Amino acid sequence: MATTKWWQQAVVYQVYPRSFQDSNGDGIGDLPGITSRLDYIKKLGADVIWLNPIYRSPGVDNGYDISDYYDINPEFGTMADFDQLLAQAHQRGLKIMMDIVVNHSSDQNKWFIESAKSQDNPYSDYYIWRDPVDGHAPTNWGSFFSGSAWTYVPARGQYYLHAFAVEQPDLNWENPKLRQAVYDMMNFWVDKGVDGFRLDVINLISKPTKFVDGQPNPGEPYADIGPIIANGHRLSEFLQEMHAKVLAGHDLMTVGETPSATIKDAQQSAGLTTNELNMVFEFEHMNLDGNPAPELGKWNDQPVDLVDLKQSLSKWQTGLQGTAWNSLYWNNHDQPRIVSRFGSDEPKDRVVAAKMLATMLHGLQGTPYIYEGEELGMTNAHFTKLSDYQDLESLNAYHHLVDEEHRVSATQMLAYLAHMSRDNARTPMQWDASLNAGFSTAKPWLQVNANYPKINAQQTLASDASIFSYYQHLIKLRHTLPVMTTGTYQLLDANDASVYAYLRTSDTDQLLVICNFTATDQIRDYDQLPATAKLLLGNYADDQGAALRPYEAKIYQF
Template identity: 45%
Template sequence: MSNSAVQTKHTITVDKKNWWKNAVGYQIYPRSFKDSNHDGIGDLNGIREKLPYLKELGINFIWINPIYASPNVDNGYDISDYQAIHEDFGTMDDFQALLAEAHGLELKIIMDLVVNHTSDQHPWFLESKKSLDNPYRDYYHWADASKALPPNDWQSFFGGSTWTYDEMTKQSYFHVFAKEQPDLNWKNPKVRQEIYQMIRWWLDLGIDGFRIDAISHIQKEPWDFKITDNQWAPFMNVAGIDVYLKELNAIFNEYNVMTVGEASGVPHQEAADWTGDNGYFNMIFELEHCERIGEIGQQKGSIPHLKHSLNQWQTSLADNGWNALYLENHDTPRSVSVYGDDSPEAAKALATVLLLLKGTPFIYQGQEVGMTNYPFRTIEEINAADTIHFYQTLLTQGTLDTEALAIAVNWSRDHSRTPFQWENALHGGFSTTDPWLKVNENYRMINAAQRELESSSIFHHYQTLIQLRKQTDTLIHGKFELLLPEHPTIFGYTRTTETESWLVLVQLDRHQMTISLPASWDYSKWEEILTTARAMPLTQNMTLSDYEAHVYRKVSPTE
């Protein structure tokens, strides 16, 4: 019972059009997944090599971060050619071979679609810069300005002004990210048609969908918009964005593909508009649950906020829409370090919470073996531009170097971008040469080879949860209800249909806690299906500690 799924013998409802509701996804950051040609950088053939590993884990589709041609100012999110593969990752032939082999294993491939901005090396922008009357000038946002006085005082996500002055044409161009990532002008129908043509090209190639990057930023307020409380308000979920999103949705509906939008700034109250029956995408990634607590430089994830936020999204999309579930990705630190104590127990506990919620779970590479945050010791070990900028800003403000480093790296994206730890070998088995980022020194203990061999491993717990989810209709379509909403560390919830109920109880802390469950329940009818600790019959008063997780099932109508 501790690590093997019970056959529930229920017929699973699989809607071929909405196949993604029954699926579990796996996110690959290709630069850090597996290096096949010994240059220190992960590549497409490295992903091909590890497809059997992913099949063994039990996932259904792979989301691959950008692999397009790019100067790599923002690790591929600055695209210079949408229909070419970056040479670091291989060739288009390599991609098509990966796609064919994945499909042969019944694994789908989801691409990253980055259409809020391009690289400043994209041919459109290079043309746009040439003159005020260039045909491509209006593909981007240009405004009159002087070098000393930008069109407004809006600040970019990466720090500094959203405007960069161009000496030759005496105007400034707009960018919500780095200056090397100019924003596309979605008001221009020619831009939209170019984008739509590119989207169809990839879909006709046979990919299975898109994760759409930064899509809530494509509409901007007028340049004279005055910021009040939210500094990102001028370019985050701005009124009128629906016109463009409906056009995108019409294209996606021509194909049987999955779409998930990265929708920062979209609150749970508006979730159904984005992902409901008449929404723009099948699901969206929300960012509300990622709150930090504690002193700067010592921040952790807030368990109460995590519970509260996930409950709001589960409730808002209970009857209309669908959740995209995640605890970590390429832009966040490792969840076992943020919400736990780097231990296998914490990793299993978090996996139990994530994989039994209602929605489509996304596992980030290495999460399934318990990879942790990296102990950065110098700024030279950092690659992420925003972390380096934050560090330098702290230094200019007079912060001591050691303190500035601790604060800047605390929430750095590079924690999740260190190379995958495949085995107890040089560079963790990721590469035979020095990798582009250092491998965490704990690869000797935390690696995929070891985890696959151990029946009590984090890897096997993920396998078990995935299998349990796939064979249980209630864990896919059943109603979600949060229990103990005010408890500081225990995450409890039920998943219910007319024929059965499931109960998930997880202690996200090492302290011993006793809880009381509803007196009206008939506890004799509950069977423990899965636990990460000792077997424990369900009773009204339960004592949990040390990140233990318990999953129970009751076969009967709910009371």
């Protein structure tokens, strides 16, 4: 790597505004609340704040259904509140990365309201419309959120495509006027001074131009829309056009969410020289613990296989080395809490397990992302009733798999939700042991995790041996050790089902990262470790050499 970009050395802290901090007592997090907690994020050591969508939205999919790209959701505050947040962040040396959703909009967006009126209006082709086929939807595609991906509008006599909820119609990127409208909107935010964009499901914007007709027979599932529409034939063209019309000439950070992306796709979309995006979020390692029964998709409650996890992450590390850039994440607003998922949230193991998972991820090549509460070791919520959940995906899946298809029992589906629901990530931030975890003086929009009296920021900040403190050390290594950014990656013992160990190597430095993924002692003696090796960081107070304790993690430098 000839030169290092600032975003390659950066660490990103993701804020889910609805759940971060409520400042006005309505039970919903807001922009002034985020502003009030900037010093906390700065103390952690992060460089960039990724804000989940804050635009005006009816909230069908928690803000990923945008009705006005130029306005702030009143639940979160005003544009003046955003300007204040941006200014205060910049004063502290923190950058702000906006979340942009341009694969689809809300059905309450003025573009769609006009488009749905007739087949002859200025916005008619802003969305993807098709005629019925034999009185049915044009294809048998199923939406990501269950059911058909098509909805009929009598006023037009046509169906519109929605890869997600019915209320989230897909934009028609084949229309140059639509594309220019998107670029104009993005430039509005660039002109305000934002520092980058996270682009939601951006690799779905190039759809097939010829659709395959057909509806599923009774009892047959809908066709999986993901592989059908992902990484379309004009994706690279559209991203390069976006780069030319928005990103070029600005020192911005861009990351694209890219479900179903391959190494080859990422080498193009996140290529170091392709003039598209800086990096992408791939999903492969997050899909490894899905259900073996395809019809159940991600809904499962079984642990990930470590050999599979190593194979997946290593493939991306070596595949993008020198050609493109990785994003590194365990958690986000769409994923359950990683310490509950890949580690252990048992009280005796939670702290060391959370530190181990952090070590494993932050030692890799790429830009690390920390999701709010990850630095506290926040856990899954362990909800026990369907009424506890608000996530649209979870509720739709329950009704589809339990009530309609009768594929799983109610008890089993609740176990799946407790393990995998997106609401596990969306419970309010646990600031202290006071009412509602210090998040709000009112009843929160989603109930607080019951363990907040024992797991919260106030308690964590009081300890030098905390998970928060450990993240601070990891971030400092990222900022000060070039090998963490530029070093090559080599997996050790690929078939070891208990320990993940790898080397990072530069011309002047070498690191050995060792992570025990089990709750039992392990003995590992690595030939690559010379006698002069120095323990750079570990999640236990001492080093017992080849003996690895439960969930132990170590980084050696030599």
